[in-house]
Amino acid sequence: MPLTATSSAIHARTRSTLLADYATLFKLRVSTMVVITAGAGFYLGSLRSGISPFHLGLIRALLGIAIVTAGSSALNQALERNTDSLMPRTADRPMAQRRISLAHGLIVGFLATFAGSLYLAYVTNPLTGMLTLLTAIGYVAIYTPLKRFTTINTFIGAFPGALPPLIGWTAVRGVIEWPAVALFAILFVWQFPHFMAIGWLYRTDYAAGGIRVTATQTDIRDAARSTVIQSLFYAVLMIPTSLWLTWLHVTGLPYAIAATVLGFWYLYATIRFARILSDPDSKENRPIARNLLKVSVMYLPLLMLAMILNAQGRLLIQP
DSSP states (O other), rough: OOHHHHHHHHHHHHHHHHHHHHHHHHHHHHHHHHHHHHHHHHHHHHHHHOOSSSHHHHHEEEEHHHHHHHHHHHHHHTTHHHHHHHHHHHHTTTTTTTOOOOHHHHHHHHHHHHHHHHHHHHHTTTHHHEEEEEEEEHHIIHHHHTTTTTTHHHHHHHHHHHOOOHHHHHHSSSSHHHHHHHHHHHHHHHHHHHHHHHHHHTTTHHHTTTOGGGGGOSOOOOOOHHHHHHHHHHHHHHHHHHHHHHHSSSBOOOHHHHHHHHHHHHHHHHHHGGGGTTTOOOOOHHHHHHHHHHHHHHHHHHHHHHHHHHHSSSOOOOO
């Protein structure tokens, strides 16, 4: 093979590897879910304003949110590079393996986070830019360090995790209103069975990395009991919380029916998850936890889709 062809092939492989590393650094799957939930908030907020949601503002807002989310993910991995290297599920991350240097990750992370927030403030409104920046700060500067010290990190982390649909709403409306709070509440409550399933599924990894989650408590039976209680509490709460939008007349009866059915499906998966109590050490618990995780990941976009399909336009109840 000619030298130039060999050199081109090497450069192509290098670019491919770097792109793959950036995809991991920016947590594309998580970022996609953030954009979807923010998009739902933007859509509902647009209808509240009596305008079509499908305009350039949607693309601008989601682009800014995606940039900040990517930057936050990079900063998170910069802080957790040593911890990530200790856990099998994260050991191959680019910063854990030093394929991306600390300086590289920090520069990319800070630039994306602050530039994205400023961009959002410019193309939408200052409130949206500020909320997005505060979300990133909460995730990176508060939630991430707390993971090594207390299991309360899950509760604290649920706040920035629940803000994207509220931010999508403010990108259109410029103010925080009750429907935006309802969207926040839905995402806030949804996270707990989801997090508990992840925590139980990867509790060995988290223990190895020194990450404090409910499932890594010293006594495994206490860990299982606490994990199940929290999962069931929030799964039950998910049903009335998801119906709040219908009470506000943001959605109609079809959404209420869909949300109820989806809520009982989520609850059923959580009740099945409670089987870990019988024998917390059993290897059969992994498929049970994985099933709850799968259901949680399917539940949220289906609920958002039901919202969008049955959105009622301008509210009948003014907040």
